[in-house]
Amino acid sequence: MTDITTQIDTHLTSNLTRYIQETVRLCAQPSISATGQGVVDCSQIVAALLEEHGLQVQTFTGYGNPIVLGKCPGKSAKTLLFYNHYDVQPVEPLELWTSPPFEPVERDGKLYARGVADDKGEFIARLAALDAVCGKEHRKAAHGGGRLNTTELPCSVLFVLEGEEEVGSPHIARFVKDHVKELTCHGAVWEGGGIDPEGHPGMTLGYRGILYVELAVELMNRDAHSGGAHSLPNAAWRLHRALGTLKGTDERILIPGFYDHALPPSTKDLELFEALPDREAWLRQQLGVKTFVNEMHGRDLQKAVFNPTCNIDGLTAGYQGAGMKTVIPAKATAKVDFRLVPDQDPDDLFMKLRSHLDTQGFSDVKVTRLGAMWPYKASADDPLVALTVRTGEEVYGKKSLIDALGGGSSPAYAFAKPLGISVVDAGIGYWDSRGHAPDENIRIQDFLNGARHLARILEGFSM
Amino acid sequence: MTDITTQIDTHLTSNLTRYIQETVRLCAQPSISATGQGVVDCSQIVAALLEEHGLQVQTFTGYGNPIVLGKCPGKSAKTLLFYNHYDVQPVEPLELWTSPPFEPVERDGKLYARGVADDKGEFIARLAALDAVCGKEHRKAAHGGGRLNTTELPCSVLFVLEGEEEVGSPHIARFVKDHVKELTCHGAVWEGGGIDPEGHPGMTLGYRGILYVELAVELMNRDAHSGGAHSLPNAAWRLHRALGTLKGTDERILIPGFYDHALPPSTKDLELFEALPDREAWLRQQLGVKTFVNEMHGRDLQKAVFNPTCNIDGLTAGYQGAGMKTVIPAKATAKVDFRLVPDQDPDDLFMKLRSHLDTQGFSDVKVTRLGAMWPYKASADDPLVALTVRTGEEVYGKKSLIDALGGGSSPAYAFAKPLGISVVDAGIGYWDSRGHAPDENIRIQDFLNGARHLARILEGFSM
Numbered sequence: 022m023t024d025i026t027t028q029i030d031t032h033l034t035s036n037l038t039r040y041i042q043e044t045v046r047l048c049a050q051p052s053i054s055a056t057g058q059g060v061v062d063c064s065q066i067v068a069a070l071l072e073e074h075g076l077q078v079q080t081f082t083g084y085g086n087p088i089v090l091g092k093c094p095g096k097s098a099k100t101l102l103f104y105n106h107y108d109v110q111p112v113e114p115l116e117l118w119t120s121p122p123f124e125p126v127e128r129d130g131k132l133y134a135r136g137v138a139d140d141k142g143e144f145i146a147r148l149a150a151l152d153a154v155c156g157k158e159h160r161k162a163a164h165g166g167g168r169l170n171t172t173e174l175p176c177s178v179l180f181v182l183e184g185e186e187e188v189g190s191p192h193i194a195r196f197v198k199d200h201v202k203e204l205t206c207h208g209a210v211w212e213g214g215g216i217d218p219e220g221h222p223g224m225t226l227g228y229r230g231i232l233y234v235e236l237a238v239e240l241m242n243r244d245a246h247s248g249g250a251h252s253l254p255n256a257a258w259r260l261h262r263a264l265g266t267l268k269g270t271d272e273r274i275l276i277p278g279f280y281d282h283a284l285p286p287s288t289k290d291l292e293l294f295e296a297l298p299d300r301e302a303w304l305r306q307q308l309g310v311k312t313f314v315n316e317m318h319g320r321d322l323q324k325a326v327f328n329p330t331c332n333i334d335g336l337t338a339g340y341q342g343a344g345m346k347t348v349i350p351a352k353a354t355a356k357v358d359f360r361l362v363p364d365q366d367p368d369d370l371f372m373k374l375r376s377h378l379d380t381q382g383f384s385d386v387k388v389t390r391l392g393a394m395w396p397y398k399a400s401a402d403d404p405l406v407a408l409t410v411r412t413g414e415e416v417y418g419k420k421s422l423i424d425a426l427g428g429g430s431s432p433a434y435a436f437a438k439p440l441g442i443s444v445v446d447a448g449i450g451y452w453d454s455r456g457h458a459p460d461e462n463i464r465i466q467d468f469l470n471g472a473r474h475l476a477r478i479l480e481g482f483s484m
Numbered sequence: 485m486t487d488i489t490t491q492i493d494t495h496l497t498s499n500l501t502r503y504i505q506e507t508v509r510l511c512a513q514p515s516i517s518a519t520g521q522g523v524v525d526c527s528q529i530v531a532a533l534l535e536e537h538g539l540q541v542q543t544f545t546g547y548g549n550p551i552v553l554g555k556c557p558g559k560s561a562k563t564l565l566f567y568n569h570y571d572v573q574p575v576e577p578l579e580l581w582t583s584p585p586f587e588p589v590e591r592d593g594k595l596y597a598r599g600v601a602d603d604k605g606e607f608i609a610r611l612a613a614l615d616a617v618c619g620k621e622h623r624k625a626a627h628g629g630g631r632l633n634t635t636e637l638p639c640s641v642l643f644v645l646e647g648e649e650e651v652g653s654p655h656i657a658r659f660v661k662d663h664v665k666e667l668t669c670h671g672a673v674w675e676g677g678g679i680d681p682e683g684h685p686g687m688t689l690g691y692r693g694i695l696y697v698e699l700a701v702e703l704m705n706r707d708a709h710s711g712g713a714h715s716l717p718n719a720a721w722r723l724h725r726a727l728g729t730l731k732g733t734d735e736r737i738l739i740p741g742f743y744d745h746a747l748p749p750s751t752k753d754l755e756l757f758e759a760l761p762d763r764e765a766w767l768r769q770q771l772g773v774k775t776f777v778n779e780m781h782g783r784d785l786q787k788a789v790f791n792p793t794c795n796i797d798g799l800t801a802g803y804q805g806a807g808m809k810t811v812i813p814a815k816a817t818a819k820v821d822f823r824l825v826p827d828q829d830p831d832d833l834f835m836k837l838r839s840h841l842d843t844q845g846f847s848d849v850k851v852t853r854l855g856a857m858w859p860y861k862a863s864a865d866d867p868l869v870a871l872t873v874r875t876g877e878e879v880y881g882k883k884s885l886i887d888a889l890g891g892g893s894s895p896a897y898a899f900a901k902p903l904g905i906s907v908v909d910a911g912i913g914y915w916d917s918r919g920h921a922p923d924e925n926i927r928i929q930d931f932l933n934g935a936r937h938l939a940r941i942l943e944g945f946s947m
Contacts (some may be wrong), residue, residue, distance in 0.1 A: 189808070229711070231810070233808045233810070240773065240774070240775075241771040241772055241773055242771055242772035243771065245771060246891075246892060247793075247795045247797060247821050247823065247892075248692070248823065248890065248891030248892030248893070249891050250777075250793035250794075250795035250821075250823060250891070251777060251785075251788040251789050251790075251791050251793050251823070251891060252767075252776050252777050252780060252784075252785040252786075252788050252789075253767070253771065253773060253776065253777065254773060254775060254776060254777060255777075255795060255796055257796035257798070257799050257818075258795075258796055261724060261727055261728070261796070262733060264724055265724070265728055270725060304715075304716070308704040308705055308706065308708055308716065308814075309704055309705035310703065310704055310716060310717060311703070311848075312703075312717060313715050313716065313717060314713075314714060314715050314716065314717060314718075317715060322714075322715040323715075325714040325715050326714050326715075327714075328714045330710075330713035330714050332710045332713035332718060332721075332810075332812060333718055333720035333721055333724070333801065333802065333813065334710060334802050334803050334808070334809060334810060334811050334812075334813070335720070335801055335802035335803040335804045335809075335811070335813065336720050336799040336800065336801040336802065336804075336813075336816065337799065337800070337804045338796065338798055338799040339796065339797050339798035339799065339819070340797050340798040340819060341798045341799075341800045341819075344854060345652065345696045345797070345819065345821070345854040345855050346797060346798075346819075347694070347696070347795075347797060347821055347892075347893075348797050348798070349795060349797075350796065350797070350798065350799075351771075353799065355720075356802070356803060356804075356808065356809075358710050358713075358808070358810055360710065360711065360713060360714070385774075391807060391808040392808050427711065428709075428711030428712050428713070428714060429709060429710075429711030429810075430711070430810075
């Protein structure tokens with residue numbers, strides 16, 4: 022280890038208890054964006070924590086829940102942006118929690134609380150990393166009530182914390198567009214990542230976009246007796262037929278032009294898939310799957326992430342209770358999401374979907390756009406990616422597992438494109454962190470390692 | 485009019501108030517088979533009413549709710565069976581009733597109560613008809629405490645009242661099979677029928693059968709994040725594809741052998757359709773329909789009742805709340821009913837459906853049979869049909885409107901086939917009786933006419 026990494030690790034180990042206390046303080050504050058509970062109070066704690074760590078704080082309203090920015094200039098001309106969110110998922114079902122979700126508690130080397138992994142613990146680990154790279158003396162100055170001597174920071178940093186990530190980040194893209202100048206930076210570290218059961222750090226080069234729509238059919242003003250089904254139109258069948266035009270049994274989406282901008286995986290991406298563990302057996306065991314899509318096996322299950330999807334999220338029509346009721350449903354709806362690969366554009370595809378349904382004779386099928394995110398993907402050869410991988414392997418002593426593309430979606434695109442930067446993830450969660458579920462937790466050791474990793478990224482990024 | 489019809493009409497007019505009082509008494513007793521409320525108490529009132537009208541009563545248990553039989557021998561060798569049910573539909577939504585559903589009340593020449601049209605009023609009108617054809621003297625004897633002098637009845641009569649019609653008559657077929665001897669008769673009058681807005685009496689020559697199934701697909705042990713849709717199986721799509729094999733866009737059902745036993749309408753049936761009023765405009769106005777099945781118009785909408793149907797009654801999968809949730813549904817179900825024409829057999833078709841799904845590769849789609857009824861249809865030339873039509877036209881002074889086949893289903897088959905009889909309907913409801921709905925009602929004049937009609941059928945049947 023170099024002098025600086027020794028100094029970093031010493032600082033973090035010596036001050037771990039204090040950072041865990043800060044995590045407890047933040048996690049004790051509910052901040053459920055789905056209901057609004059505690060969100061504003063939590064944004065104030067976030068602002069206070071940033072200030073206490075020597076950052077200049079600005080809170081933005083007018084973009085849904087408050088967005089909190091923390092800035093600190095550094096030695097080099099470069100700025101690294103940290104994205105986090107202070108909102109959390111709802112806590113239900115409450116009865117499945119071993120201890121109350123907003124009463125953080127340590128058990129067996131783990132810290133349990135709603136949001137501790139997703140994503141409050143990560144935020145604190147980043148503050149810890151910041152302290153660590155500034156050196157002991159400066160930390161003292163900061164905690165003496167004065168400002169941190171920021172000239173010691175290897176590069177400028179910019180924290181962005183939003184409070185709506187768990188409800189789909191509906192305002193963050195507009196916020197970034199409106200503040201491109203203030204957000205100018207040279208790379209960003211996203212939330213997420215995490216450690217697999219064998220101790221490998223994980224990272225994802227990007228996320229798929231999404232177009233989420235509701236298809237609705239209404240053919241009568243009320244449900245009718247099914248004895249009239251020979252003549253009265255059935256909304257469920259009509260919806261069925263409209264859905265049937267969307268994709269073939271081979272899963273290929275049939276909307277004309279759907280694949281126009283879909284990029285295939287690069288040679289490097291395909292190499293990355295080969296380096297990942299085969300997750301087929303795990304998926305079978307976890308989810309009880311017998312047959313996968315297109316009867317795929319092995320690593321094909323992962324590579325298929327480069328196939329955009331058309332997924333039915335929900336179907337609603339007619340009678341859904343026990344037993345029988347003979348009814349022709351007047352209305353039927355389907356929730357459908359399309360996961361998009363680079364460089365597909367949900368705006369473009371929404372228009373193509375509408376046009377396709379019209380062409381197929383389904384202009385009576387109403388399409389409502391419920392949400393959209395764009396795909397984002399870093400190149401496997403990106404320097405920030407390489408730095409994150411190298412430092413991760415140094416901290417964890419194991420090879421990084423790199424997903425060329427995550428299956429889900431994220432607002433990373435909202436930063437990457439307008440700011441012209443790459444986005445990487447480097448997290449503190451592990452395979453059993455139970456994000457969004459009861460008994461959400463982190464391992465204290467992962468918190469420490471996450472901070473060590475971040476501090477090394479900070480150091481390396483400035484060079 | 486003949487002497488006898490004059491005598492009948494005089495009796496009914498003179499005693500109308502008393503019969504309405506009996507109807508009130510019966511309707512004041514709740515008897516909701518869906519919940520069980522008051523059903524047994526109501527069966528006892530039915531038994532008492534039959535006894536008071538001079539019939540020998542037997543109550544059968546062991547077939548779900550009590551089945552009440554009333555018998556009375558008559559002069560001729562023939563027996564006419566009356567089918568009625570004493571159970572009623574639930575009363576919700578209660579707030580839409582002008583007066584409480586079980587507090588029968590007369591307003592503007594109408595009697596309002598749950599069950600007054602479907603089917604308690606009809607039962608009382610039949611008792612009234614019975615009294616009327618026996619003559620005044622015999623009625624007096626009956627009400628003096630003794631038995632009615634039944635030798636005056638023109639034919640033997642047999643009342644069958646069940647208490648499960650509103651929940652699909654699950655036990656009546658077995659009851660009839662077990663009691664073929666006791667139920668021996670030469671024809672039956674069903675519930676139903678009724679008067680259209682122009683005052684024409686209506687009758688239906690038969691009813692379609694039904695096979696009601698639930699298709700269920702379960703491909704994972706829990707819902708998964710839709711970010712995995714490129715590899716994880718989606719139960720809603722799987723169900724969608726299974727449903728897609730059931731019928732073509734032309735509404736033709738694709739199950740091999742489905743139409744093997746489906747009889748086309750007879751020439752006489754087709755003539756009957758031509759005599760019916762065109763209901764297209766009415767359907768458009770009532771239900772807000774823009775386009776009917778197969779873009780049909782006019783009387784084709786009615787003739788199509790001879791096309792068996794495959795109707796989706798309900799669809800359930802995944803997320804059905806407001807907004808978006810990104811989920812791959814682990815389970816999906818569809819409720820589907822097939823309406824069957826003579827001589828299709830739901831037992832046969834259930835096996836063909838299962839076999840079809842297996843052949844099409846959908847052995848993972850579970851098919852649960854929720855209910856079945858067989859089709860029944862009288863010939864348009866049947867003597868009991870002719871008698872019912874002729875006497876109806878005599879009473880109402882208007883042409884009978886004869887539906888060659890009703891779109892719905894009924895347990896008439898459960899009597900017709902094992903007893904080797906024809907079944908006709910002759911009711912007291914009218915086009916706005918609101919059966920199954922709030923403010924169910926009959927017009928007092930229709931009650932009187934219904935009794936007059938029944939009495940004439942009784943007289944004519946004995947000849």
